Amino acid sequence: MRDRYTATAIALHWLIAVLLPGQFAFGLMLDDIPRGTPERGFYVNLHKSSGIVIGLLVLLRIVWRLTHVPPPLSDTMPAWQRHTARFSHALLYLxxxxxxxxxxxxxxxxxxxxxxxxxxxxxxxxxxxxxxxAFFNQTHHLTALLLALFVGLHVLAVAKHMLIDRDGLLWRMWPRRAIHRMRTRADLPLESR
Ligand code: HEM
Ligand code: HEM
Incomplete structure (x- = not known):
């Protein structure tokens, strides 16, 4: 059983983690463009298009997730924490x-x-x-707020694992080569880093 995510899962996680907040900010920015102007049409269509591309990446990620088993969480974690982690990941995907x-x-x-x-x-x-x-637009608005909330909690949970539990959870989702580079640098004497 592997103890970290596959390279594909890691690449998709970080690509989407960078694109989603940008798309979120883009959505909020649309509010500042006056309705009925050609600029609004241009930017709204740009937002729709980048949103569709992100949506396709999310679909790819979900297919990948459904066809691959994630690395198991540590046995030292209480059962409720493992269930909460799985549940919060499901909410993020939703x-x-x-x-x-x-x-x-x-x-x-x-x-x-x-x-x-x-x-x-x-x-x-x-x-x-x-x-x-109006119904789908309200759903869009509400889901954007919920996603921002869940991502905030997700980052807090990772911070708790790294700073309080010190179990290195983040490295399960970090590119192996970057970890290797960091370890090699840490092994070098200070003056040659
Ligand atoms: C993939 C990620 C997406 C994110 C994070 C996102 C986020 C947002 C946010 C935060 C707003 C502003 C909400 C508000 O102020 O009510 C917004 C507005 C909007 N979004 Fe998205 N969006 C995404 C994808 C899409 C897609 C795929 C489409 C359509 C194909 C779309 C169409 C729109 C439209 C038309 C508005 C303007 C609504 C209005 O002001 O009437 N979005 N989006
Ligand atoms: C838009 C932003 C983000 C979204 C939507 C997101 C979503 C997710 C999802 C759905 C998973 C579950 C993976 C699976 O088991 O299939 C996950 C795992 C993970 N994410 Fe994020 N994430 C985001 C940002 C971040 C950030 C900023 C960090 C770092 C602080 C982070 C660190 C992690 C880690 C370490 C895992 C693995 C947890 C484990 O081993 O169980 N994520 N993320």
Whole structure:
């Protein structure tokens, strides 16, 4: 049984961990662009397009996760902590999936549809329904807030493992080569680092 995540899981985790907060900030920035202007159309379509790309990466990650067993958590961790960790990871996956999906569904029940990277028009496949749009838009808004909350708790949990339990949990999700480089540097005398 391996004691760390695979290189693919690590690459997808960190790629998505960098892209999601950027996309979140981009979403909030949209509020500052006046409605009905060409700029808004341009940036909203850019947000939709990068969101779709992130959504596809999330799908890939979920497929990967469903077909691979994660490294087991340490036996020294109380059972409730192991259950909480698995449950919070499931919530993170759910939010990561619901967020782009709700945005995508909202865009397809509105006459605007999506203009992929402002180049290719993807006409909406649903009806132009204001009520449905409001529902998916609210879901998008709420899921974004929930994801931010869960990511905050996730980072706090990792910090607790690293600073209080000192069990090196972070290294399970850290590229092996980077750890090797850090260890080699730590072995060198100070003046030659
Ligand atoms: C993948 C990650 C995504 C994140 C983190 C994200 C985040 C956000 C955030 C934080 C907002 C502002 C919410 C508000 O102020 O109500 C927003 C707005 C919006 N998002 Fe996303 N989004 C994502 C994907 C998508 C996708 C895939 C689409 C559509 C295909 C989309 C369509 C929209 C639209 C149209 C708005 C503006 C809503 C409005 O102001 O009426 N988003 N997004
Ligand atoms: C948008 C930001 C992030 C998201 C959505 C996210 C999501 C996730 C998910 C879903 C897992 C579970 C992996 C699995 O078992 O399939 C995970 C694991 C992990 N994440 Fe994050 N993460 C984010 C940011 C971070 C950050 C900033 C850190 C570092 C402080 C971090 C450190 C870790 C570690 C160490 C694990 C492995 C935990 C274990 O061994 O059980 N993550 N992350």
């Amino acid at each position: 939010c990561m999936l619901m967020l782009p999906l709700s945005g995508y569904l909202a865009s397809n029940v509105s006459k605007h549809g999506i203009k992929f990277f402002n180049l290719v028009r993807l006409p909406p496949w649903g009806p132009d329904d204001k009520l449905l749009y």
